[in-house]
Amino acid sequence: MTSRRHLTSSRVAGDGSQPIVSLRSASFGYADRPVVAGATLDIHAGEIVAILGPNGSGKSTLVKGLLGLNNHLAGEVSLFGTPIDGFRDHARLGYVPQRHTLSASVRATATEIVAVGRLPHQGLLGRTSHEDRRIIEDSLALVGLADRATVDVSTLSGGQQRRVLIARALAAQPDVLIMDEPTAGVDRASQEVLGQVLARLAGRGATMLIVTHELQALDGVLTRIVQLDGGRVTFDGTPADYNRSHHAQTGGHDGHHHDDEAPLASPAAGPLDHISHLPADRLHVHRRVGDRNA
Amino acid sequence: MSIAGWVTGMPEILTYDFMQRALVAAFLVGLAAPMVGVFLVQRRLSLIGDGMGHVALAGVAVGVVTGQAPVLTALVFAVLAAVVIELVRARGRTSGDVALAVMFYGGIALGVVVIGTSVDGTPTNLDSFLFGAISTTTDTDLKVFAALAFVVVTLTWALRPRLFAVANDEEYARATGMRVTALNITLAVLTAVTVVVAMRVVGLLLISALMIVPNATAQLIAGSFRSAIRMAVAVGVVCSVGGVTTSFYADTPTGGTIVLLAIALFLAASSYSAMHNRIAGRRHLEAELHEHEHGPDCGHPAIEHDRHVDYLHDGHHHAPHEGHYDEHDPLKTHDDQVRH
Numbered sequence: 244m245t246s247r248r249h250l251t252s253s254r255v256a257g258d259g260s261q262p263i264v265s266l267r268s269a270s271f272g273y274a275d276r277p278v279v280a281g282a283t284l285d286i287h288a289g290e291i292v293a294i295l296g297p298n299g300s301g302k303s304t305l306v307k308g309l310l311g312l313n314n315h316l317a318g319e320v321s322l323f324g325t326p327i328d329g330f331r332d333h334a335r336l337g338y339v340p341q342r343h344t345l346s347a348s349v350r351a352t353a354t355e356i357v358a359v360g361r362l363p364h365q366g367l368l369g370r371t372s373h374e375d376r377r378i379i380e381d382s383l384a385l386v387g388l389a390d391r392a393t394v395d396v397s398t399l400s401g402g403q404q405r406r407v408l409i410a411r412a413l414a415a416q417p418d419v420l421i422m423d424e425p426t427a428g429v430d431r432a433s434q435e436v437l438g439q440v441l442a443r444l445a446g447r448g449a450t451m452l453i454v455t456h457e458l459q460a461l462d463g464v465l466t467r468i469v470q471l472d473g474g475r476v477t478f479d480g481t482p483a484d485y486n487r488s489h490h491a492q493t494g495g496h497d498g499h500h501h502d503d504e505a506p507l508a509s510p511a512a513g514p515l516d517h518i519s520h521l522p523a524d525r526l527h528v529h530r531r532v533g534d535r536n537a
Numbered sequence: 538m539s540i541a542g543w544v545t546g547m548p549e550i551l552t553y554d555f556m557q558r559a560l561v562a563a564f565l566v567g568l569a570a571p572m573v574g575v576f577l578v579q580r581r582l583s584l585i586g587d588g589m590g591h592v593a594l595a596g597v598a599v600g601v602v603t604g605q606a607p608v609l610t611a612l613v614f615a616v617l618a619a620v621v622i623e624l625v626r627a628r629g630r631t632s633g634d635v636a637l638a639v640m641f642y643g644g645i646a647l648g649v650v651v652i653g654t655s656v657d658g659t660p661t662n663l664d665s666f667l668f669g670a671i672s673t674t675t676d677t678d679l680k681v682f683a684a685l686a687f688v689v690v691t692l693t694w695a696l697r698p699r700l701f702a703v704a705n706d707e708e709y710a711r712a713t714g715m716r717v718t719a720l721n722i723t724l725a726v727l728t729a730v731t732v733v734v735a736m737r738v739v740g741l742l743l744i745s746a747l748m749i750v751p752n753a754t755a756q757l758i759a760g761s762f763r764s765a766i767r768m769a770v771a772v773g774v775v776c777s778v779g780g781v782t783t784s785f786y787a788d789t790p791t792g793g794t795i796v797l798l799a800i801a802l803f804l805a806a807s808s809y810s811a812m813h814n815r816i817a818g819r820r821h822l823e824a825e826l827h828e829h830e831h832g833p834d835c836g837h838p839a840i841e842h843d844r845h846v847d848y849l850h851d852g853h854h855h856a857p858h859e860g861h862y863d864e865h866d867p868l869k870t871h872d873d874q875v876r877h
Contacts, residue, residue, distance in 0.1 A: 310712040333713045348578060349578055350765050351701075358698070362698055367699075415713065
């Protein structure tokens, strides 16, 4: 599938209005212990979703579940319309793991790390082609590291290393980027640049699923916020809705409780119902609205 | 000096059949061991080859006692140990470390006891496997070694990008659908085969050194994984072939000579790299603590300057260097300001 376009949603749009990620009462966890329980969620092309929640709320477990890194225990999960158990096209999910440092046990240049992203597109004995090299260079340029391509990654700052990992995910030419805490624990300059990188990707119509607890760095980029607490979805809506409900929560009387008051505009139905409140100037709104009854 | 050597002008060492075989065997081991070893270093499993050597000893003993070829039985034991090691590691239990220790010491103890039961089971017999006995390599041995070394080198080279990916970030590799456990078992089996091939050259107790030390040397000097792997193989071949040659003329045990040579090169590389860093540190001037990161759209004019880019920042020329920026003098050349 070398003809894939780089991180644009148009290809997925061609698949019809099928969600990229679809969860129905899904549970994920380790061994038989569910960490995320009963999550229902649809994510469509072009959406930029922050997954928020306190430590231990199941944010990482949720995205790792989508990547097949833990056990899918219950409910239905499909990726690009394929049930997760039969999903094999892993390169469509661009994973940016949470890493504070890249392994420094041996030398490796930024290019060498990013080249790993191309492996799913190469045969077992395949080698890096000219096309691969071009994509690797483009990916590094997209995260603003073109001038560090041949530098040993262990000499880069934490934020730069994080961007190398984003470039690695981009090199796989995925349909959705799944990032685990991309802005956590990096210095201010890097956080700013990371914000710019994410905005640049958003401008290209990339679909992103970002686990975070720092909304500030993602200001203006997000189209949707999903909040988890205790392994359950407690809010799902636009950033504007989130701010309103957040103010209500912190200023209101029952600020400690979180299970049912979070979505201000919500009737008792499933958490997905907020998606119709997305700002109309965003792409793909029509599709999301059309999917409400999914 | 033999007559043949005098006639053909060959160096004396090449006039003996057993030394020719020894040199070929040394070359094969010098090639294969660092190539496999780099992934062990990358996975922080530098001592795993040592453990496999322990288990291989039990295999050798069983071979000696049952009259089978020790190389074959050692291969079976080492490969089984490799698979068990990876399965234990894949389960990720904290007790895995202890399980491996039990297996490794069990291997060496079993080897010693089993060989004690054999009729001609003398300590000398065991010594040749523990410390290497390269000059006793037979033609058949050499053919087996060559075939095994060929398999190790070819497979490692072919799987190199994937072995790198898995060793670098196992979780990411898994998320992209790579068969991580299968690749890890493959690497462990390749390590086991290398241990057996190297057994006669450097001995079971010193094998790990030839897998690890040339890589440690290369890591001090190389700038990329690709160049490090090449350098390690070059160092490995130089040490093993050089060690055999040295041991021939100096009349020293081969395995020990090879490893001492490898360590000497490592020490030389360390002092070179320490000196280089000190000089480079003195020669380049770091810009003030920099809260801003330069890039294509940072707003600061980028100036192409002698093979790199300087960003013009409040009248200063800032050149990206590793994680920081260097203060550059626009009138000097690149080499005058940074030395990599």
